[in-house]
Structure formats: structure tokens, C-alpha cells
Amino acid sequence: MKNILLAVTGLSPQVITETLFALHQQNKTVDAIHIITTRQGKEKINAHLLSPKDGKYYQYLKEYGIDSATIDFGFGNVHTIKDSNGIEIDDIEGEEENEWLLRQCLELAFSFTKDPNSSVFFSVAGGRKTMSSCLMLAAQFYGRSQDRVYHVLVSPEFESNREFYYPPRESVPIELKDKNGQRYVKETKYARVNLIPIPFVSVRDRLSESMLTEPRDPATLMLSLVKEKPYRLTVDLSSSKLIYKNVELDMMPAKLAIYAFFALQKKDCKKEATSCRGCTDCFLDIQDIFERQQEIGDLYRKIAGMREFSEMSKSGILGLNAENFNSYKAKIRKDLERG
Structure with missing residues (x-):
């Protein structure tokens, strides 16, 4: 069974390595990673995760002895939300941008759930709340029994630190800030990264076969679920x-x-x-x-x-x-x- 991690992120690419770490800690393999983000989010991922020299993603794999060839993840796996003209958007600021985001979530969820020999891990830990909501909706429409929705909870003091990407094998001191903005140092061994499974109700089995031939917009999918009670004479x-x-x-x-x-x-x-x-x-x-x-x-x-x-x-x-x-x-x- 091929496991695909499908995640949403904003300007904090750390959530990807944190999620990957949390999955691995529970002995869950990941064979491919696909990210939905904005143009600015893509730039953050490319610079901080996928940089060949010092990318934190490659650093994590090397530190934990994971062969990068076993996971399909690269620049082509970062899916940027685009407007109706195909231009990458910078942020989710209004209803129109949210529609483009939802379309992207539905299209990728539909694509990755077509293969019966795959399972999709939907990660709703990153990005704006509307991003996680849209991905959750996509999971509810297209998710199958083998698919899962996950959130990741990180110790608050480490979660807010832009230098923390995952707990390293060997604990190191890292400079943090308390709630008053005062700086202090704490060992990374105290960081907690917890994978939280989120229950969800899938309506995929209630969709007609015609609704599963290609990605559909939410209104069409919802309408197909509203079946009028048969009346008898x-x-x-x-x-x-x-x-x-x-x-x-x-x-x-x-x-x-x-x-x-x-x-x-x-x-x-x-x-x-x-x-x-x-x-x-x-x-x-x-x-x-x-x-x-x-x-x-x-x-x-x-x-x-x-x-x-x-x-x-x-x-x-x-x-x-x-x-x-x-x-x-x-x-x-x-x-x-x-x-």
C-alpha cells in the first residue's frame, strides 16, 4: 500500500517535517509528499525544506537514516493555488481565493484516492484555518476507509520558533521566547510532537458513479447527495x-x-x-x-x-x-x- 501525505501549508514549512517526524514515530511509512500552498508558501518550502545544500527536509532524512529515494518529494510536488488565469496567488484573503483553494484540494484529493492500492494521509496542521477546512472537506468527499486525517500538535514554545523543524536525534539548545517576548534557552529533547488522528465522515460511498469520474465542485457534489424521498401514490x-x-x-x-x-x-x-x-x-x-x-x-x-x-x-x-x-x-x- 502506497502512503501519500497530502498537506496544506502557509508560511511555516516546519509543519511538513514535524508531520513527517510524527508519522515516522508511529511507524507509518510515507512514500510521497504533496503540498498545497500559496506562492509565498512555495518559496518558503523551496528555500527552507528542499534546498539541496541545507534543506531541513534532507537534513531530517539524513539524521534519521532515511533514504531520500524512498520518498517522492521535490519541487514538482508543491502545488501552488492559482487564480482563474493560472496565476499563483500570494494569500487566501477572500471568498474567491478560497474557491481556488478548495478546487485545488478537491482535485488532488480526487486524484490521489483513485488508486485502490494507495492510502492518503490528509494533514490539516498547516496554513490558515480555511486551508485546513478545505482539505478536510475534500477528505470527507473523497476519502476512503484506508485514508486518514491528521493534525500535529507541537509544544507551544517550540511551535512558535521558526528554527525548530523537528526534534533532532541529539538534543541541542535552542533559543526560544516566552509569552512576554523574553528570550531563554531550552533543550530540544523537551519538545513534544504529537500526531493526532481526526475522525471524519466520508460521503464517497453515497456519491453516484458519475460523480467519481472527474473532480466536481462542492455544489454539484452536495446536490448529488440530496435525494428526494420517494413518494407513493x-x-x-x-x-x-x-x-x-x-x-x-x-x-x-x-x-x-x-x-x-x-x-x-x-x-x-x-x-x-x-x-x-x-x-x-x-x-x-x-x-x-x-x-x-x-x-x-x-x-x-x-x-x-x-x-x-x-x-x-x-x-x-x-x-x-x-x-x-x-x-x-x-x-x-x-x-x-x-x-
Whole structure:
């Protein structure tokens, strides 16, 4: 399983080596590192982490005996947030920049979670709060069971020091500042770098396959999750009512009998389809309807429930012909439009 560290950072590249150190301390291997940041953040990473001569990233690997060839991390793995014209942005200052940031987070999260043989470690420890929020949202949309979200907590006095990148193997004194700005010296052996797993709820399994073919914007992803509750049509013969979407419609027995007849025809149809549009599998022509007059009459009797058939008029519901059937159909349509 290939482990990919996907992190956000601002102007403090230390969070990358601190996170890497914390993961290694828990015996978690990292095979690739990808960073989302601003133009200024990229310059900080290139200068302080990836400098071939004195980059803290390479210094950390050498000190802890880790072969740099085992981790895919270089200038090309630093993904700078760009505006709509492809220009790198300096900071996240407003809603528009935040949208560009979120797009970058979603695109990379989508890309890295496509491979079933990989796991992604989403690090939300760096950058502005909006950066960690956007990466967390990307994890919730695309994260899988093998993926994890992590935060890193560093002892406050060391966290605020720009010279501290990780606890070195051999403790060294480092100059710090207290909360009043007074300088003092403390050994790095007292630094605590803790990896904190953050629980998250992934909605990936609720997304349709079409939503997982390419990165989507948050609005589209959210809309795909909002599935309207399926409504059922209820034909209540005992109370002579139709009920649909919590709306009740009273209907005269003769009209309800005809409506119920066609509703049952549809209910008994064996064809599985999401829509009846263009389908004629359960269609009945006028002659078919006349031949099944008895079924309509039985439904009418259940609804009316009073007189014997022999006492009922042969010119109404019990004596359907083209003329009165079309009349009933028009009246039913009018009732439905009114309801």
C-alpha cells in the first residue's frame, strides 16, 4: 500500500517535517509528499525544506537514516493555488481565493484516492484555518476507509520558533521566547510532537458513479447527495381518496374506480423502469378496457358498497362505452388538476 501525505501549508514549512517526524514515530511509512500552498508558501518550502545544500527536509532524512529515494518529494510536488488565469496567488484573503483553494484540494484529493492500492494521509496542521477546512472537506468527499486525517500538535514554545523543524536525534539548545517576548534557552529533547488522528465522515460511498469520474465542485457534489424521498401514490377506496405527496384529493366513486383500475394495471406491470415515458407495456386500448368491465365494477362496489349491481344503472360506470368513458377520463383529469 502506497502512503501519500497530502498537506496544506502557509508560511511555516516546519509543519511538513514535524508531520513527517510524527508519522515516522508511529511507524507509518510515507512514500510521497504533496503540498498545497500559496506562492509565498512555495518559496518558503523551496528555500527552507528542499534546498539541496541545507534543506531541513534532507537534513531530517539524513539524521534519521532515511533514504531520500524512498520518498517522492521535490519541487514538482508543491502545488501552488492559482487564480482563474493560472496565476499563483500570494494569500487566501477572500471568498474567491478560497474557491481556488478548495478546487485545488478537491482535485488532488480526487486524484490521489483513485488508486485502490494507495492510502492518503490528509494533514490539516498547516496554513490558515480555511486551508485546513478545505482539505478536510475534500477528505470527507473523497476519502476512503484506508485514508486518514491528521493534525500535529507541537509544544507551544517550540511551535512558535521558526528554527525548530523537528526534534533532532541529539538534543541541542535552542533559543526560544516566552509569552512576554523574553528570550531563554531550552533543550530540544523537551519538545513534544504529537500526531493526532481526526475522525471524519466520508460521503464517497453515497456519491453516484458519475460523480467519481472527474473532480466536481462542492455544489454539484452536495446536490448529488440530496435525494428526494420517494413518494407513493395511495388509492384509499374506503374513504374515496387519492393521497400523493401528503396531499389528499376526494373523488367520486365512479371516477375513483376507473382511476384505481389503471393504478392497479401499472402496479402489476412486470417491467422494471424508472419512468413510464415512452413505454406501452401496460397500455390498454378501449376494447381491452370494455372487456375488463367486471374488474372496474368490482372496484366500484368496494367504494360505493350499497346497492346490488342489478339495481345500478347500465348507462354509467357499469355500462362503459367510448362516450361515457371519455367523459369520465376528462372529469378525472380535471379533478387531478384541481387537486
